[in-house]
Amino acid sequence: MSVARIAVVAGDGIGTEVTAQARKVIEAVLPGTEFDDYDLGARFYNRTGEVLPQAIEDELARHDAILLGAIGDPSVPPGVLERGLLLKLRFDFDQYVNLRPSKLWPGTTSPLAGIKPGEIDMVVVREGTEGLYVGAGGVLHKDTPAEIATEESLNTRYGVERVIRDAFARAERRDRRHLTLVHKTNVLTKAGSLWARTFAAVAAEHPDVTTEYQHVDAASMFMVSNPQRYDVIVTDNLFGDIITDIAAAVTGGIGMAASGSVNPERKYPSTFEPVHGSAPDIAGKGIADPAAAILSASLLLEHLGHADEARRVSEAVAAEVASRTPGADLRTAEVGDRIATAL
Amino acid sequence: MSVARIAVVAGDGIGTEVTAQARKVIEAVLPGTEFDDYDLGARFYNRTGEVLPQAIEDELARHDAILLGAIGDPSVPPGVLERGLLLKLRFDFDQYVNLRPSKLWPGTTSPLAGIKPGEIDMVVVREGTEGLYVGAGGVLHKDTPAEIATEESLNTRYGVERVIRDAFARAERRDRRHLTLVHKTNVLTKAGSLWARTFAAVAAEHPDVTTEYQHVDAASMFMVSNPQRYDVIVTDNLFGDIITDIAAAVTGGIGMAASGSVNPERKYPSTFEPVHGSAPDIAGKGIADPAAAILSASLLLEHLGHADEARRVSEAVAAEVASRTPGADLRTAEVGDRIATAL
Ligand SMILES: CC(C)[C@H](C(=O)O)[C@@H](O)C(=O)O
Ligand SMILES: CC(C)[C@H](C(=O)O)[C@@H](O)C(=O)O
Numbered sequence: 001m002s003v004a005r006i007a008v009v010a011g012d013g014i015g016t017e018v019t020a021q022a023r024k025v026i027e028a029v030l031p032g033t034e035f036d037d038y039d040l041g042a043r044f045y046n047r048t049g050e051v052l053p054q055a056i057e058d059e060l061a062r063h064d065a066i067l068l069g070a071i072g073d074p075s076v077p078p079g080v081l082e083r084g085l086l087l088k089l090r091f092d093f094d095q096y097v098n099l100r101p102s103k104l105w106p107g108t109t110s111p112l113a114g115i116k117p118g119e120i121d122m123v124v125v126r127e128g129t130e131g132l133y134v135g136a137g138g139v140l141h142k143d144t145p146a147e148i149a150t151e152e153s154l155n156t157r158y159g160v161e162r163v164i165r166d167a168f169a170r171a172e173r174r175d176r177r178h179l180t181l182v183h184k185t186n187v188l189t190k191a192g193s194l195w196a197r198t199f200a201a202v203a204a205e206h207p208d209v210t211t212e213y214q215h216v217d218a219a220s221m222f223m224v225s226n227p228q229r230y231d232v233i234v235t236d237n238l239f240g241d242i243i244t245d246i247a248a249a250v251t252g253g254i255g256m257a258a259s260g261s262v263n264p265e266r267k268y269p270s271t272f273e274p275v276h277g278s279a280p281d282i283a284g285k286g287i288a289d290p291a292a293a294i295l296s297a298s299l300l301l302e303h304l305g306h307a308d309e310a311r312r313v314s315e316a317v318a319a320e321v322a323s324r325t326p327g328a329d330l331r332t333a334e335v336g337d338r339i340a341t342a343l
Numbered sequence: 344m345s346v347a348r349i350a351v352v353a354g355d356g357i358g359t360e361v362t363a364q365a366r367k368v369i370e371a372v373l374p375g376t377e378f379d380d381y382d383l384g385a386r387f388y389n390r391t392g393e394v395l396p397q398a399i400e401d402e403l404a405r406h407d408a409i410l411l412g413a414i415g416d417p418s419v420p421p422g423v424l425e426r427g428l429l430l431k432l433r434f435d436f437d438q439y440v441n442l443r444p445s446k447l448w449p450g451t452t453s454p455l456a457g458i459k460p461g462e463i464d465m466v467v468v469r470e471g472t473e474g475l476y477v478g479a480g481g482v483l484h485k486d487t488p489a490e491i492a493t494e495e496s497l498n499t500r501y502g503v504e505r506v507i508r509d510a511f512a513r514a515e516r517r518d519r520r521h522l523t524l525v526h527k528t529n530v531l532t533k534a535g536s537l538w539a540r541t542f543a544a545v546a547a548e549h550p551d552v553t554t555e556y557q558h559v560d561a562a563s564m565f566m567v568s569n570p571q572r573y574d575v576i577v578t579d580n581l582f583g584d585i586i587t588d589i590a591a592a593v594t595g596g597i598g599m600a601a602s603g604s605v606n607p608e609r610k611y612p613s614t615f616e617p618v619h620g621s622a623p624d625i626a627g628k629g630i631a632d633p634a635a636a637i638l639s640a641s642l643l644l645e646h647l648g649h650a651d652e653a654r655r656v657s658e659a660v661a662a663e664v665a666s667r668t669p670g671a672d673l674r675t676a677e678v679g680d681r682i683a684t685a686l
Pocket of ligand 1: 560
């Protein structure tokens with residue numbers, strides 16, 4: 001296997017700080033990896049007025065993966081960078097599997113009473129290229145009493161089936177082999193029926209995976225009352241956006257929440273990034289926790305076929321987090337160093 | 344004020360049991376109230392093949408309010424009763440304010456560590472007649488690899504403004520006077536912009552209410568990490584469906600979750616019902632907790648202009664719940680009797 005070529009989009013705020021640690025850790029387990037830095041995000045936008053020039057996107061496309069920190073700054077109107085960079089990459093690079101593991105790690109605390117580390121361990125496989133995220137819809141008679149605004153959710157058998165297949169394959173590789181479909185079939189009867197029929201068809205090919213269906217409102221409640229019940233969840237783009245944030249919250253917040261926007265065929269690069277944002281309030285102080293960024297690097301390694309290295313990285317993160325003194329100050333670079341040294 | 348005429352749709356499973364208590368309590372505080380029973384729900388559907396005959400809907404329309412228990416049974420295909428009865432009433436009776444208070448009551452326990460009764464006290468004002476609930480969309484090339492399914496969210500200035508106005512009015516009547524708009528403006532740019540612009544316009548008329556905006560994913564996380572921050576929330580139909588279930592979960596589950604589907608002008612009857620379902624597993628045993636149904640009756644009384652009676656009922660429920668011995672068995676009728684007697 002040739003060395004990996006990784007595009008680094010460190011981004012804004014604490015993005016640069018945590019990404020430096022993730023990169024350090026990849027260098028430690030996969031020496032020789034090539035990194036190319038791309039200056040994108042709020043600073044780039046404020047300087048150039050552009051979010052993602054085509055020439056840069058073409059360069060990104062020639063990498064094996066993208067390691068992203070965080071983008072966003074109060075100086076940029078909300079939505080511009082999210083849509084122009086994050087969502088654009090998901091669509092242009094066909095990142096149809098949006099992968100979000102949630103684990104209650106030793107050394108972390110759930111806001112839920114009586115839940116102990118190890119008890120929550122789930123992966124949400126969120127569809128990444130369809131649904132309400134396609135941007136279809138319009139506004140008529142804007143700023144008049146007659147204004148209407150529409151949003152259209154577009155769902156294809158093609159798009160639904162491929163992400164469901166991916167979720168079954170992931171469920172099959174886990175101990176519990178349980179897959180929950182989350183949707184809202186009782187109200188969204190058209191898309192819901194497509195999801196439910198496709199799920200049933202693919203389930204028939206996977207008798208070793210137990211399956212279950214839940215409405216998104218019920219699932220949101222169970223995420224709080226009984227998150228232990230979940231193993232793998234597959235759901236659409238918007239529902240996935242919401243339930244992964246509940247999952248992050250019940251596993252102690254976004255401090256440990258990693259994510260990958262994955263093109264499983266590796267025809268295009270996949271993007272790996274912590275779920276947290278650029279946190280302008282603590283940026284530049286060197287106190288951001290790089291754990292989620294480093295766990296995202298672990299997902300990146302696994303995606304590129306380095307399962308062993310991926311496992312070692314996530315175990316090293318787990319050990320570092322478990323060894324922390326509760327309440328003690330944290331230095332971003334020291335956490336990265338400790339993990340890199342342990343490897 | 345003439346006596347109220349209330350249509351009772353006790354429904355299925357524990358619906359009949361808890362509704363009997365809610366009715367008992369209304370009789371105690373508002374003697375002379377007229378009740379008309381309507382046999383609708385799974386039993387009616389299985390007997391007649393109909394969900395809501397037009398003649399019955401016309402009769403319901405001639406009442407001041409509808410007291411609903413719960414509908415649903417495994418014998419009925421999912422979605423049929425929900426859409427044919429609950430959602431149909433919301434649309435036909437223009438119940439555009441879907442009201443869902445969430446309070447952590449003394450005597451109940453939040454699954455969240457360290458949160459004490461009294462600390463969570465919010466009302467979600469969920470839009471009830473627009474958005475993805477309108478049923479627009481379609482399926483093409485069904486059951487072929489080329490299948491597509493669409494769902495369309497329809498939003499009007501008219502519909503958005505009236506529910507936002509209602510939410511501001513409610514926020515104004517509360518101590519904290521804080522209103523949070525929840526949407527997903529960074530992705531749903533068309534509907535999001537309509538909601539945000541309308542919210543800003545109405546906010547300008549209410550300088551006494553402090554306001555805030557949150558994306559639905561962030562709000563879902565805060566519901567778990569910091570639900571104390573919320574006072575009144577206004578949001579669209581689908582987001583409201585999801586966040587009210589998280590709110591119910593963090594205030595101890597659906598045991599105390601009441602709701603009203605309200606037509607504020609009282610041009611049509613409003614529906615009041617507990618958030619919980621028909622619970623076929625415990626139906627007929629007389630052990631269902633009627634608290635949520637009785638709190639729904641309190642919302643009904645308030646809607647009909649009996650603010651004093653409404654307050655007395657909710658205080659009586661609170662007192663009864665606070666007096667319970669944790670873990671002790673509960674008898675539905677005894678709870679209703681205790682509350683009715685206290686009044
Ligand atoms: C930033 C935003 C567009 C994005 C989303 O909605 O998908 C984010 O919330 C996420 O979950 O990655
Ligand atoms: C039963 C269902 C159609 C309904 C909804 O989605 O509104 C329910 O979940 C609710 O919240 O009242």
